[in-house]
Amino acid sequence: MNQRTSTRPLEVACPQCHKKVQWTDDNPHRPFCSKRCKMLDLGAWADESHRIAGEPAMDETEIDEMILRQERGEE
Template sequence: MSDFSTTPEVPCPQCGKRLYWTSDNPWRPFCSKRCRTLDLGAWADESHRIAGEPALDEANIEELMERLERGDNDRR
């Protein structure tokens, strides 16, 4: 059992319920297996995603290569 007087209390990323960050909680940072599973499902169906550069469309590769060869760095 953990000493809760020095243990950080954090919100569950899924439901917001406050919980102690201890090794006694096998689902941390989530409060339960249900919240962990819901979060995993959100990543799987792409509701959660990490922002980034859009993927390069293969149809534009020739145009990109031509612009780079000309020294044209203008992104359109």
Template sequence: MNDESKTPVVPCPQCGKRLYWTSDNPWRPFCSKRCRTLDLGAWADESHRIAGEPAMDDASLDELMNRIERGD
């Protein structure tokens, strides 16, 4: 078996192109600088998000603090 057969092949998260996961690719897990930049832009404009609870606004936070102080 040669080294290439042991090297994982993964899809680029941006375009789906299959590539070898090696240190020879400075853009991994992306296939290119372009795909890496497009992905970064998607995070910057909030197209990509991590699921979770919505953030509290100031009014909700103040209401929660008042309820805690009252012992509710």
């Protein structure tokens, strides 16, 4: 038999969108499916801790823009 079941990547559910995510070295954002979900989750967490300071929470559009800027090497 040539079935390589033992090397099949582990699948987890993304904590943010619950999509199936393959737990591999190719996915630096695991257990999230993407950087976007990771940032959204961090944003939700930041929302909690910043609520006292009265800072506005990042919305999804801001996170998308932030990721785009980072990927272009800007800050």
